[in-house]
Amino acid sequence: MIIRKIELKDFLSHKDTTIEFNGTINVIIGHNGAGKSSIIDSIMFGLFRKPLRDVRKQEDLIRKGSSRGSVILTLENKGVNYTIKRYLQNRGGSTEDTISIKDQNGSKTLGYGAQNVTQKIKEMLNLDDEVLRSTIVVGQGKIDSVFENLPNTIKAILKLDKIEKLRDSNGPIKELIDEIQLEIKNLNTIEEWLKKYIQEKKEKEQRLTFLKNELSTLSKKEEEVSKRYDEIKKRVEIEEEKERKYSELNSLLGKLNEEISRLEKEIEKEKGLKEEKEKLSLETIQLDQLRREKEKLIEIQNKFKLLDSELNNYSLLIKDLETLKEKLNKKKEFLPYYNEYQQIEEKIATLEEKEKEYDTLLKQIQKLENDIEQIKAKIMGMGNIPDPKKIEEEIEKLNKEIEEKSRQKEDLNNQIGEIKGKISELNRILENLNEVKGNTCPVCGRELDAHHKIKISTEIKVKTEELKKELQNKLLELNSISKLISDYNQKINEKRKEQQIAIKKSSDYESLNSRKEELIKEREKIYNRIEELKQYHELYNELKKKEKELRPKYEEYLKYSDVDEDKIKEKEEQVAKLKEEIEKLKKETSGYDKNTIGEQIKNIEKKIKDLEEKKNRLNEIEKELAVIEKYKQILVQDKEQVVKLKTEIENLNFDENKLKELKNTKDEIEKKLNDIRIKKGEVSGEINAIENSIREIDQKIKELEGKLKNKQTLLSAFDKLKKLRDELSETNLQAYLMNTVRNLVEDSLNNILSRFDLAFSRVEVDFNGKEGIYAYNTSGQRLSINQLSGGERVSIALALRLALAKSLMNEVGFLILDEPTVNLDEYRKRELIDIIRSTVEVVPQIIVVTHDEELLQAGDYVIKVEKKGDSSKIEVINVD
Numbered sequence: 001m002i003i004r005k006i007e008l009k010d011f012l013s014h015k016d017t018t019i020e021f022n023g024t025i026n027v028i029i030g031h032n033g034a035g036k037s038s039i040i041d042s043i044m045f046g047l048f049r050k051p052l053r054d055v056r057k058q059e060d061l062i063r064k065g066s067s068r069g070s071v072i073l074t075l076e077n078k079g080v081n082y083t084i085k086r087y088l089q090n091r092g093g094s095t096e097d098t099i100s101i102k103d104q105n106g107s108k109t110l111g112y113g114a115q116n117v118t119q120k121i122k123e124m125l126n127l128d129d130e131v132l133r134s135t136i137v138v139g140q141g142k143i144d145s146v147f148e149n150l151p152n153t154i155k156a157i158l159k160l161d162k163i164e165k166l167r168d169s170n171g172p173i174k175e176l177i178d179e180i181q182l183e184i185k186n187l188n189t190i191e192e193w194l195k196k197y198i199q200e201k202k203e204k205e206q207r208l209t210f211l212k213n214e215l216s217t218l219s220k221k222e223e224e225v226s227k228r229y230d231e232i233k234k235r236v237e238i239e240e241e242k243e244r245k246y247s248e249l250n251s252l253l254g255k256l257n258e259e260i261s262r263l264e265k266e267i268e269k270e271k272g273l274k275e276e277k278e279k280l281s282l283e284t285i286q287l288d289q290l291r292r293e294k295e296k297l298i299e300i301q302n303k304f305k306l307l308d309s310e311l312n313n314y315s316l317l318i319k320d321l322e323t324l325k326e327k328l329n330k331k332k333e334f335l336p337y338y339n340e341y342q343q344i345e346e347k348i349a350t351l352e353e354k355e356k357e358y359d360t361l362l363k364q365i366q367k368l369e370n371d372i373e374q375i376k377a378k379i380m381g382m383g384n385i386p387d388p389k390k391i392e393e394e395i396e397k398l399n400k401e402i403e404e405k406s407r408q409k410e411d412l413n414n415q416i417g418e419i420k421g422k423i424s425e426l427n428r429i430l431e432n433l434n435e436v437k438g439n440t441c442p443v444c445g446r447e448l449d450a451h452h453k454i455k456i457s458t459e460i461k462v463k464t465e466e467l468k469k470e471l472q473n474k475l476l477e478l479n480s481i482s483k484l485i486s487d488y489n490q491k492i493n494e495k496r497k498e499q500q501i502a503i504k505k506s507s508d509y510e511s512l513n514s515r516k517e518e519l520i521k522e523r524e525k526i527y528n529r530i531e532e533l534k535q536y537h538e539l540y541n542e543l544k545k546k547e548k549e550l551r552p553k554y555e556e557y558l559k560y561s562d563v564d565e566d567k568i569k570e571k572e573e574q575v576a577k578l579k580e581e582i583e584k585l586k587k588e589t590s591g592y593d594k595n596t597i598g599e600q601i602k603n604i605e606k607k608i609k610d611l612e613e614k615k616n617r618l619n620e621i622e623k624e625l626a627v628i629e630k631y632k633q634i635l636v637q638d639k640e641q642v643v644k645l646k647t648e649i650e651n652l653n654f655d656e657n658k659l660k661e662l663k664n665t666k667d668e669i670e671k672k673l674n675d676i677r678i679k680k681g682e683v684s685g686e687i688n689a690i691e692n693s694i695r696e697i698d699q700k701i702k703e704l705e706g707k708l709k710n711k712q713t714l715l716s717a718f719d720k721l722k723k724l725r726d727e728l729s730e731t732n733l734q735a736y737l738m739n740t741v742r743n744l745v746e747d748s749l750n751n752i753l754s755r756f757d758l759a760f761s762r763v764e765v766d767f768n769g770k771e772g773i774y775a776y777n778t779s780g781q782r783l784s785i786n787q788l789s790g791g792e793r794v795s796i797a798l799a800l801r802l803a804l805a806k807s808l809m810n811e812v813g814f815l816i817l818d819e820p821t822v823n824l825d826e827y828r829k830r831e832l833i834d835i836i837r838s839t840v841e842v843v844p845q846i847i848v849v850t851h852d853e854e855l856l857q858a859g860d861y862v863i864k865v866e867k868k869g870d871s872s873k874i875e876v877i878n879v880d
C-alpha cells in the first residue's frame, strides 16, 4: 500500500492544495513555517483522524478564518485505489467521513462515519496509529526514538496484547474454565439425584403390584352383585308398569264419571227450552205482516213528497209559459227594424273595400307631403355649391405658375453652380500661387515676380469676394422661389380638397332633386284616385250613421229572437202532462194523512224490532235443543265405556304392598354394588397415579443420565483449557513468538545495515537487554546503542524501522520522515542521503520532509512548499 495523492482544503496553512506522490523518494522541501509538516499531519489525519503534532482539539486543524476543512487521501495497492475522505467542521457541523474503493469494476463505498473508516484502515494496514508512529512515520528529530520501548512496539505489531487478553483472569479462557468447573459441580449433584429417583421407582412398583391384585378381587365381586341387581330390577320394572297402567285406567274412569254427570245436567234443561220455544213461535207469526205494512206506508210517504215537488214544478212551468208569450209579442214588434238593419249591413259590406283603400290613400298622401317637405329643407340647407370646373381652372393656373417658378429655380441653380465653380477655381489659383516655385504665372503664363504675385492675389481675393456676394444674393433668390413653389403646391392641395367637396355636394343635390320630382308625381296620382273614391266614401258614411241609429232596436230584437210558436207549444204540453201526473198522485194518497204517516211508520218499526229480538232467541233455543240431542247419544256411549274400564282394572291384579317390598330389596343390592364400585375407582385411581409417577421418574432418570453423559468430556475439556492457558503465558507462547520475531528482525536489520556501509560486523537484537539493540564492531566488541555516535544511531534506527516494516508490516509500503537531518553534521547528512537511497530496495515509497536543500539529491520527485500570504502553495520541481 502506497500513498498516491493527498488533497487538502483549509487544513492548517493549506487553503487548497493537491499533492501527487509520483516518485519513489518524494522530497517535500520548503522554509520553516512553509507548511511542510502540515502535509504529514494531513496524511496521518487522513489515515486515523490523528495528526502527528499535538493539537488541543481537532478544530485547531481548520485553517484560521475558515469554518470547515477536509482531507482526501488516496492510497494504492496493486492497481486498486482507496479514497479516504475526512471532514473537519467548527461548532459541531457534520459531514460523514467515507472510505471507498475504485478498481476496474468501478467504485464502491466501503464504510461511512469516522470510526468505521478508521477501523477499515486498521484492518487494511493491519496496524494502528500508535504502531505507525513508533515505526515508519517518523516525526521531526525522532528517528532514534524507535529504540525506546522496542519490545512493546513489537508486541503491539504482533498484537500480543490480544493473547494476553485471552489468558487474562477475566479473559475468555479463564471464564470458560470457570464455567466448566461449575458445570462439573452441577453434574455431581445430578448423580445423587439419579440414585434417589431409582430407589423411589422401586418402592412405587411394589405398591402397584399389591393394588392390581386388589382390583381383580373387587371386579369379581362386582360381577356377582351386578347380576343379582339386574334380576330384581327387572321384576320391579314389571310391577311399576302395572302400577302405571292401573293409575291411568282409574284416572280415565274418574274423567268419564265426571263427563256423565255434566251431560245429565245439560239434558235436564230440555223441557224448559221446549216450552219457551212454543211461546215465542206464536208471538213471531205477525212479523212478516208488520214488515209488509211498513213498506206500504213508506211508499205512500214518498208519494206525498213527490206530489209536493210536482206541484211546485207546475207553478214554475205556468210562469215560464207566460214569459214566453210576452217575448213572442215583443219579437214581432221589433222585426221590421231588424230587417232594415240587415239590409244596411249588407250595403256597408259591399263598400268596405273601397273605404279601406280611401283611408290608406289619405295616410299615404300625408307621408308623401312630409317626405317632400324634408327633401326641400335639405336642398335649401345645401346653400350655394361651388362649380368644380371653375376650381379646376384655378388649379391649372397655379400649376402653370409652379412650372414658371421651377424654370427660374433651375436657372438660378445653374448660375449658383457656375459661381461656386469660379470661386473654387480662384481658390485653387491662389493656393497654387503660394506654392509656385518657379517663376511662371499659373494664370497668365508670364514671368512671376513677387509684385506680380501680390497683385494677382489681391485681384483674386477681390474677385472671390464679389463672387461670394453674388452667390449670396442668388441663394436668397433661390430660397424665395422655393418658398413660392411650396406655397403654390399648398394652395393646389387646398383647391383639390375644395373641388372634391363640391363634386360630392352637387351629386347629392342631383339625387335629392330627382327624388323630389318622383314624389310629386306619385302624389298627383294618389290625389286623382281619392277624387274617384270620394262618392263611395260619402255613401259609406251615411250608411254607417243609419246603422248606428238602428243598432239599439236591432239589439232589442236579438234578445227575443230565440222565442217562437213551437217553443210555446212544447211548454203547454209539459204543463198538461204534469197536471195529469199530479192528479194521479192525489188519487193514490187519498185516505192517508200526510201529517201522521211518519208517526205511524215509527210505531210499526218499534214493534218489528221487538219481534226480531224474540225471533233471535227462538233461533238460539233451536240450536241448544240440537246440542242436547247429541249429548243424549254421547251419554249412552260413555256409560258403556265405564263398564269396560272396570273389567280391565280388575283383570290387572295390581298389589301395591308387593311393589314396595321389591323396591326395598332392589335399593339394598344397589347400595352394595355402589360401594364396590367406589372402592374399585379408588384403587384404579391410585394405580393410574402410581403409573404416571413411575413414567415421570423414568423421564427424569433418562434426562439425568443424558446430562451425565457429558461429564467425561467436560472433565477432559477442563484439563485441556487449563493447559492452553499455561501455554499462552508470557513465558511460553509469547516468549516463543518474541524470540522468533527477534530472529526475523535481527536478520532483516543486519541485511539492511550491510547496504549502509557502517563499520559494524553485526547488530544484535536483545529484548532482555536494557538497550534492546547492541552492535559488534570489527574487533568483535559488543557496544550498546548509547555508546554509538549520533550518526550511527540514526543509521541503525532507520535500518531498524525498515527491518520492522519489511519483516512485520507487509501491508504498508511507505516510510515517512520529517526533517531527518536535524542534528546531523555534513558528513552524516551525506551518509543519510545514501542510506535513504538504499532504503528504496526495502520500502517502495519514501516521503521525506525537509528544509535542507542537500536532501534534494536523494529525491527523484521534489515538491516545493512556500508560504504565500497566509496560505501554503506547492510546486513540483524537476530535480534535474
Ligand SMILES: Nc1ncnc2c1ncn2[C@@H]1O[C@H](COP(=O)(O)OP(=O)(O)OP(=O)(O)O)[C@@H](O)[C@H]1O
Pocket: 012, 013, 014, 030, 031, 032, 033, 034, 035, 036, 037, 038, 039, 060, 061, 062, 063, 064, 851
Ligand atoms: N489552523 C491554522 N491555520 C492557518 N495557519 C496555521 C494553522 N496552524 C498553524 N498554522 C501555520 O501553518 C504554518 C505551517 O506549519 P508547518 O508546521 O506545516 O510548517 P513547516 O513547513 O513544517 O515548518 P517547520 O520547518 O518550521 O516545521 C505555520 O506558519 C503555522 O503558523
